[in-house]
Amino acid sequence: MTEALLRTRSITHDFTALRANDDISLDVSPGEIVGLIGPNGAGKSTFFNIIAGALQPTSGRVLFEGSDITALAPAERCKIGIARTFQVVRSFDSMDVAENVIVGSLLRERSSREARRAACDVLEFVELGSRAGTRAGDLTSPEKRRLELARALATKPKLLLLDEVMAGLTPTEAQRGIELVKRIRSLGITIIMVEHVMEIVMPLVDRAVVLDLGRLIASGAPAEVTNDPKVIAAYLGEPKRA
């Protein structure tokens, strides 16, 4: 078995009166697409933000390529190869689309000229090339999601964290999104995606990880997980009480 790219060890996170993550340990192998699912309030976003570095866990450790990154700030994590998107899109609205992506590609390129070239290549990859000169604020919301993906990809990540990138998309747009995620994986990028809509995640991911009430209750192939009585109970309630 190959060395895991990302490991979390006993991640626990307490908000004032709530244990949002309770002893979550997870290994993600290189090249994997992992879907992080669970009902509302399961602690998906908390766990996601701890991996991205936006939150510090109360206890537990995050390891990336074997080294402890628990205390690393988001900007530092990006430098070592962890990129993310946001649940609510955050575009740089005073800039045009190409410039938005340049902010990401500058991390790996030596000059802003090279960065612009790299940014344009990424824009074509996410099929946003025709909008390169448009102000980011003028994009439609599915386009903005693509822009966020392009920006994250421009930093050349090893691990890409996607926070509900399919939310609010029409079925056709979601289908295009799924194709895009597949193409991203074919670049060799490992993906962890938080997603609400089961029909989207299940056919796409190699492994589904289910959280409920802050605990990791199931992890396995999508078909296995959806038949797991614990998962069914988490989503639909206990059978005996139904």
Place this chain on the structure above:
Amino acid sequence: MRDVPPNPSTSLADRNLAASSSSRRRQLLVALAATALAACVPLGVSDVYAMNVMILTLMYLALSQSWNVLGGYCGQISLGHAIYFGIGAYATVIVYLKGGISPWIGMVVGGVFASWIALALGYFCFRLAGHYYTIATIVIAEAALLLVLNWEWAGAALGLQLPFGPDSWATLQFGRNKLPYFYFVLALSLLTWLIAWWIEGARWGYWWRAVKDDAEAAASLGVSIFDSKMAASAISAFFTAVAGGFYALFVSYIDPQSVFGFQISLLITLPAVLGGIGTLWGPAVGAVLLIPLGELTRSYIGGSGSGTHLIVYGALIVVISLLRPEGLVSLFRSSKPARGAQA
């Protein structure tokens, strides 16, 4: 047969690069042309008063453009830039009076010192978000004013007077003929514009604008928010102080209120706000409109320090923010700006 249709085989990257560099080149040419044009204006103007107004206009243009580096591009709204202006003015005069050192060097000394102060203040203040940062800058500039007011060695409330000497480029002293000051400050304006122009196409420029638009998203792309603000702040302070040094030489007498006062901070900020924050031309448009207007109203209706010119400023700001919240330069690009690829 000059308009060749774009070659479909050229890549997006090539087209986008070409569009962006031709747009930048055009901006540069316009700036150089505008400077050349401005350089000709004094040939037709002999009135001393008009000359003074033009010099002040260009000085505030340079100041506001320096402010724009931090406030406009990096989004850190300072209302205390008088502290850097004052430091530059005092450093230049003190270095000359007490050390006999050329004011040219004095201006650079003032600039470097102001940058250090900006970094020291930034170290503490950039932990504050948004409005709290702005309030901190006001308070710190006021504190600096009080310090200098009580600083006996630097003339305290009486201020410092430069001795009258022969007209000379070496000391930047010109008694009657103000023309050299005009060219000096015109060059300074062009220099600050060039800094902003360079920033727009440079690594720091992209990072700063990202920090301004959404700091959290910028950080997620590997941008150091703190370093960005510190760098913008140091550059902004440097040029503000150089302009402060120029002002001291131009008026040859400074006192704490006239260089550290809050009105200076406002006059540094307003042209950029009026013309368009975070744009190349905003400070220029704002200064050319605002400063002569302020001078005229002050001399014709204001009179004995009643502050009528401030009412005019206030009214202008209200009108602009209602009609053109993005500043006057947005009038010139009612549609989409000609940047990037039009593919």
